[in-house]
Amino acid sequence: MEQRVNLKLLVKLGKSFAEAYVVLKEVYENECLSRAHVFEWFKLFKEGCETTEKDPHPERPSTLKMDEHIEKIGKLIREDRRLSIRGLAEITGIDKECVRQILHESFNMRKVYAKIVPKLLTPEQMKSRMNICADILNKISTDPGLL
Numbered sequence: 001m002e003q004r005v006n007l008k009l010l011v012k013l014g015k016s017f018a019e020a021y022v023v024l025k026e027v028y029e030n031e032c033l034s035r036a037h038v039f040e041w042f043k044l045f046k047e048g049c050e051t052t053e054k055d056p057h058p059e060r061p062s063t064l065k066m067d068e069h070i071e072k073i074g075k076l077i078r079e080d081r082r083l084s085i086r087g088l089a090e091i092t093g094i095d096k097e098c099v100r101q102i103l104h105e106s107f108n109m110r111k112v113y114a115k116i117v118p119k120l121l122t123p124e125q126m127k128s129r130m131n132i133c134a135d136i137l138n139k140i141s142t143d144p145g146l147l
Helices: 002-012 017-031 035-046 063-079 085-092 096-106 123-142
Strands: 109-112 115-118
Touching (some): 063 085, 063 096, 085 096
């Protein structure tokens, strides 16, 4: 808490992140917050945050919100299978890692050369492919000169 108060003071004095981190390292030595935590708090104070108290950990996203994300991503993937994880994240505003997890866990898809493909065919896809193959075989058997 004391380090965050001092960091807030350094931000108000107009110090850069590097300068503030050096000062904190000099004062607190081995007890200093990690560089990542200092940067995180520095950014918050720079953006105008006034509190030096830690926020309680964010709650796990509600299932309803997760269902909405799954639905959004599913719709986009059905429309354009060439979308990358980054593209889906930008379109939906969902974190890339969340998009990756949704694709992997909800749609049983994995990344192949930056594109998302299904691991297994759905029953509808299998039936469609079987029908197409049967049609091709029928055409070949009725017209031997086709090939």
